[in-house]
Amino acid sequence: MSSVEQRIYELREQLDRHNHAYYVNNAPEISDYEYDMLMKELEKLETENPEFDDPLSPTHRVGSDITKGFEQVVHQHPMLSLGNTYSVEEVDDWVRRCNDLLGNSSGLKSVPIVGEMKFDGTSISLIYEKGRLVRAVTRGDGEKGDDVTENVKTIRSIPLKLRGEGYPDKFEIRGEIVLPWKAFDRLNEERAFNEEPLFANPRNAAAGTLKMQNSSIVSRRGLDAYFYYLISDQLPCDNHYDNMLRAKEWGFKVSSLMTLMNSIEEVDEFIRRLDIERKELPVATDGLVFKVNNLRQQLNLGYTSKSPRWAIAYKFAAERALTRLRFVSFEVGRMGIVTPVANLEPVLLSGTIVKRASLHNEDIVKTLGIHEHDMLYVEKGGEIIPKITGVDTAARENDAAPVRFVTLCPDCGTALIRIPGEAAWQCPNKYGCRPQLIGRLEHFVGRHAMDIEGVGEENAALLYDAGLVKDIADFYTLKASDLEALERVGPRTAQRILEGVEASKSVPFDRVVYSLSIPFVGETVARKLARGVGDIDTLLAMSREELVAIDDIGPKIADAVIEYFCVHSNRTIVERLREAGVQMEMPEEDKSGHSDILAGKTIVISGVFSLHSREEYKEMIEKNGGKNSGSISKKTSFVLAGDNMGPAKLEKARSLGVPVIDESAFLEMIGK
Numbered sequence: 321m322s323s324v325e326q327r328i329y330e331l332r333e334q335l336d337r338h339n340h341a342y343y344v345n346n347a348p349e350i351s352d353y354e355y356d357m358l359m360k361e362l363e364k365l366e367t368e369n370p371e372f373d374d375p376l377s378p379t380h381r382v383g384s385d386i387t388k389g390f391e392q393v394v395h396q397h398p399m400l401s402l403g404n405t406y407s408v409e410e411v412d413d414w415v416r417r418c419n420d421l422l423g424n425s426s427g428l429k430s431v432p433i434v435g436e437m438k439f440d441g442t443s444i445s446l447i448y449e450k451g452r453l454v455r456a457v458t459r460g461d462g463e464k465g466d467d468v469t470e471n472v473k474t475i476r477s478i479p480l481k482l483r484g485e486g487y488p489d490k491f492e493i494r495g496e497i498v499l500p501w502k503a504f505d506r507l508n509e510e511r512a513f514n515e516e517p518l519f520a521n522p523r524n525a526a527a528g529t530l531k532m533q534n535s536s537i538v539s540r541r542g543l544d545a546y547f548y549y550l551i552s553d554q555l556p557c558d559n560h561y562d563n564m565l566r567a568k569e570w571g572f573k574v575s576s577l578m579t580l581m582n583s584i585e586e587v588d589e590f591i592r593r594l595d596i597e598r599k600e601l602p603v604a605t606d607g608l609v610f611k612v613n614n615l616r617q618q619l620n621l622g623y624t625s626k627s628p629r630w631a632i633a634y635k636f637a638a639e640r641a642l643t644r645l646r647f648v649s650f651e652v653g654r655m656g657i658v659t660p661v662a663n664l665e666p667v668l669l670s671g672t673i674v675k676r677a678s679l680h681n682e683d684i685v686k687t688l689g690i691h692e693h694d695m696l697y698v699e700k701g702g703e704i705i706p707k708i709t710g711v712d713t714a715a716r717e718n719d720a721a722p723v724r725f726v727t728l729c730p731d732c733g734t735a736l737i738r739i740p741g742e743a744a745w746q747c748p749n750k751y752g753c754r755p756q757l758i759g760r761l762e763h764f765v766g767r768h769a770m771d772i773e774g775v776g777e778e779n780a781a782l783l784y785d786a787g788l789v790k791d792i793a794d795f796y797t798l799k800a801s802d803l804e805a806l807e808r809v810g811p812r813t814a815q816r817i818l819e820g821v822e823a824s825k826s827v828p829f830d831r832v833v834y835s836l837s838i839p840f841v842g843e844t845v846a847r848k849l850a851r852g853v854g855d856i857d858t859l860l861a862m863s864r865e866e867l868v869a870i871d872d873i874g875p876k877i878a879d880a881v882i883e884y885f886c887v888h889s890n891r892t893i894v895e896r897l898r899e900a901g902v903q904m905e906m907p908e909e910d911k912s913g914h915s916d917i918l919a920g921k922t923i924v925i926s927g928v929f930s931l932h933s934r935e936e937y938k939e940m941i942e943k944n945g946g947k948n949s950g951s952i953s954k955k956t957s958f959v960l961a962g963d964n965m966g967p968a969k970l971e972k973a974r975s976l977g978v979p980v981i982d983e984s985a986f987l988e989m990i991g992k
């Protein structure tokens with residue numbers, strides 16, 4: 321096989337794999353830009369070597385989002401993709417080409433072109449009959465898609481019944497289902513809370529949500545939709561722009577940024593303007609779309625097997641901003657770890673203003689080679705948290721000194737120690753360093769811990785500085801009069817804090833263990849510990865060996881637990897919590913209902929399930945003594961697989977000889 325032929329096969333195989341990760345799993349492994357570059361390379365090779373062309377190549381086909389669990393419906397008109405480019409010149413060339421092909425020779429004036437936002441969500445086709453929504457279908461493979469009508473009906477901005485008049489008896493309207501930034505942030509916060517993998521961007525979240533089996537969850541997620549194309553035998557107007565304005569009158573959301581243009585200059589100006597304005601939009605966009613306005617002209621230009629010739633997408637490069645470093649602050653966390661944070665001149669990035677970005681640790685500061693007042697590149701593309709990706713060294717001031725990591729704790733002045741084998745520096749002054757003490761108070765009242773409402777980040781510091789709460793047990797001696805004496809706490813807040821403190825007395829023991837801020841004891845470990853020991857006295861009395869014997873508790877955690885309870889003040893705190901009425905043992909029913917059927921087993925959950933939710937399966941695994949893991953390795957005991965398990969995962973399980981079982985076999989295994 322020639323090397324060209326080999327490369328062609330390689331690219332097709334890669335692109336097919338990325339299509340599946342992107343459209344079906346909603347978890348892309350590479351950036352859109354990288355994907356588009358692979359696609360362009362394949363297109364070029366196929367054009368230059370037509371003998372290797374193949375109608376099944378990803379260059380000729382629309383990536384498919386078809387998933388199991390939905391009925392499939394054939395599209396009356398195929399749903400295609402769009403040709404795309406990252407270059408303004410290529411957009412200009414496309415306008416010229418359209419004019420040439422349409423025989424427009426008026427020189428300066430172009431045939432009318434409509435410019436629109438390219439909303440970054442997932443495409444949808446809606447069918448209306450007699451003014452009512454009858455069906456909603458995803459793009460699927462372009463020929464047929466998944467019927468998601470029930471889910472789409474929960475989207476409030478989609479009219480179930482049309483307004484106004486003059487709409488065709490039967491028509492199709494196409495648009496993009498999106499998840500606005502706000503809803504996206506909320507969803508990811510919730511997922512972080514539940515320790516579920518975060519969605520990389522709103523597109524994946526929107527696509528994933530639309531394919532959920534439970535419409536009531538879909539309705540809560542806050543999807544929205546914008547529409548951009550109308551198809552019918554009885555369209556009201558002969559051009560795209562006016563048809564969309566009519567659709568708006570019938571109740572569809574059509575972006576007011578849609579613009580009618582008549583020259584290349586206007587097109588270029590539109591690109592310049594929208595690349596800035598889009599950053600203020602409430603939803604994600606990944607580019608612009610240009611369309612020939614006149615429907616007869618659209619028809620004349622026609623289609624390739626994959627996209628219309630009368631439209632082109634201009635894609636924005638990954639969002640990156642250049643901004644000046646004001647200073648690096650060093651922030652001490654509740655465990656004493658010192659994190660360097662870049663404080664920046666405020667800059668707008670993917671819809672939010674970025675002022676700060678974590679530099680994580682000393683090694684990263686060194687690798688980037690950051691100097692004082694450097695101009696830094698900040699990126700957000702696809703990722704949620706802003707990241708410093710580089711330095712514009714040309715813009716560096718001559719006498720700028722490199723940023724040095726502090727050697728003393730910025731708060732208490734204690735000499736920092738570097739944790740062996742890690743890049744982190746730590747302030748060892750656990751019981752006298754203000755941010756560590758306040759951090760532990762904040763952690764204690766947090767939603768995942770004792771959930772004491774009314775004490776936010778600010779109030780924790782306030783209570784500490786006023787001398788009212790020096791350690792976590794002090795919350796239980798707070799009096800209304802103490803709180804009301806504080807300048808910034810009104811009677812309402814005081815009441816809420818006291819009620820929150822009272823309610824926290826029924827928070828279960830495992831969360832109490834988590835609330836103590838024992839190093840390395842996160843939510844999951846706390847649960848294991850609490851269930852493993854049953855009550856606090858057993859925990860206090862345990863030796864290192866006994867602790868290590870508990871499933872998933874390693875020597876590092878065991879040492880941290882023992883060290884924690886060796887400190888006299890910690891023991892006193894525990895006693896005071898007990899006296900206050902905080903839960904110090906697991907409830908009886910929780911001790912039962914558990915088994916060790918899955919003890920020693922590491923299980924990976926993958927795919928979509930129909931009998932129980934993924935969360936429920938995770939819980940069942942834990943209750944029966946098993947361990948959940950996210951990735952398949954030699955240590956995996958088996959994979960609990962639902963529908964649509966990714967082919968890469970399946971292949972990995974096969975190659976490692978890891979058994980794959982389905983949900984009913986699993987339920988039988990645990991005796992359900």
Ligand SMILES: NC(=O)c1ccc[n+]([C@@H]2O[C@H](COP(=O)([O-])OP(=O)(O)OC[C@H]3O[C@@H](n4cnc5c(N)ncnc54)[C@H](O)[C@@H]3O)[C@@H](O)[C@H]2O)c1
Pocket residue numbers: 338339341342343348349350351352353355356382383400401402404436437438439440441442443444459495496548609633
């Ligand atoms: N990162 C990855 O692994 C990966 C894998 C597959 C695809 N992708 C990305 O997806 C792209 C291909 O996806 P695609 O075929 O859906 O194409 P696309 O998203 O580039 O463009 C076509 C889609 O744009 C949407 N759209 C939004 N606003 C529109 C408007 N105003 N008018 C018309 N359409 C509008 C429609 O849903 C339409 O289907 C690739 O170019 C790549 O960037 C990435």
Ligand SMILES: [Zn+2]
Pocket residue numbers: 652729730731732733734747748749753754
């Ligand atoms: Zn300190």
